[in-house]
Amino acid sequence: AELKHGAHECVLTSPENVADGICNICNKDEPVEFACDLCNFDLCSPCSKLPPKVSHNFHTDHPLELCLGKKDGETRNMLCSGCGNLFSEAFYYKCKDCEIYLDLSCAVLANIETGWDAEEKLHYSHAHLLRRCRPGTNARGSCLLCELPLSPCAICYGCVLCNSFVHEGCLDLPREIQHPAHPDHPLIRLDYTHTCGDGKVCDACG
Known part of the structure; x- marks a missing residue:
C-alpha cells in the first residue's frame, strides 16, 4: 500500500x-x-491517519492545518492554546488566520472545554514578554527568581524565544528587602541586565 x-x-x-x-x-x-x-x-x-485539516470545537472560526516545523536544526517553542504546554515538536496544528496552535495531544481530543489563559507580562527578571504557560516535557533549568528546578506541569510565565521561566508564584517576590546581614541599606533584587555577567559571591555566607 x-x-x-x-x-x-x-x-x-x-x-x-x-x-x-x-x-x-x-x-x-x-x-x-x-x-x-x-x-x-x-x-x-x-x-x-492524521488528517491534513481538522475542524475543532476549540476554534470554530477556521480549520486547523497540520504543519511541519522548519528543518534548520533550531528548536522553536510554541505555546499550545489548548493545554498551555510549551512544545517544540516538528508537527502541530495551526490556524493560518489566527494565533492558534494545538499540539498533537490536544488536536486529537474530541473536546477542549476552555482554552489556556496565555496572559502576557513584562517582568524585570527578563528582557522579553513572559507568557503564562507550562514548561512541558522539554522543561530544563530552573526558575529565574527562586532558582528551583522546573517541573513540566508547573504554571509559569515563560519566554518562548529564550526558553526561560518564572514560577507564577514567584512573580510577586519583593524587588527590595531589608536584611539583617546589611541593615544600613535595602537590598534590591538584580534584574537580568546584572545577572548575565560574572557570578557574584554572597556576602552573608560566602
Missing part, C-alpha cells in the same frame, strides 16, 4: 516486514505502518 502524507514530501509505502521504529511525528517506538526508506522516515498507524 502507498500513502501520500502531508508530513513528508515522498510517497510512503507499507514495509514488507512490519517492525518497530521511532515514528517521525509522535516520536514513539511503535510498529511502522508506512515508511520512506530513502529518507529514513517512519510513521506509526495512528499518525498515518
Whole structure:
C-alpha cells in the first residue's frame, strides 16, 4: 500500500516486514505502518491517519492545518492554546488566520472545554514578554527568581524565544528587602541586565 502524507514530501509505502521504529511525528517506538526508506522516515498507524485539516470545537472560526516545523536544526517553542504546554515538536496544528496552535495531544481530543489563559507580562527578571504557560516535557533549568528546578506541569510565565521561566508564584517576590546581614541599606533584587555577567559571591555566607 502507498500513502501520500502531508508530513513528508515522498510517497510512503507499507514495509514488507512490519517492525518497530521511532515514528517521525509522535516520536514513539511503535510498529511502522508506512515508511520512506530513502529518507529514513517512519510513521506509526495512528499518525498515518492524521488528517491534513481538522475542524475543532476549540476554534470554530477556521480549520486547523497540520504543519511541519522548519528543518534548520533550531528548536522553536510554541505555546499550545489548548493545554498551555510549551512544545517544540516538528508537527502541530495551526490556524493560518489566527494565533492558534494545538499540539498533537490536544488536536486529537474530541473536546477542549476552555482554552489556556496565555496572559502576557513584562517582568524585570527578563528582557522579553513572559507568557503564562507550562514548561512541558522539554522543561530544563530552573526558575529565574527562586532558582528551583522546573517541573513540566508547573504554571509559569515563560519566554518562548529564550526558553526561560518564572514560577507564577514567584512573580510577586519583593524587588527590595531589608536584611539583617546589611541593615544600613535595602537590598534590591538584580534584574537580568546584572545577572548575565560574572557570578557574584554572597556576602552573608560566602
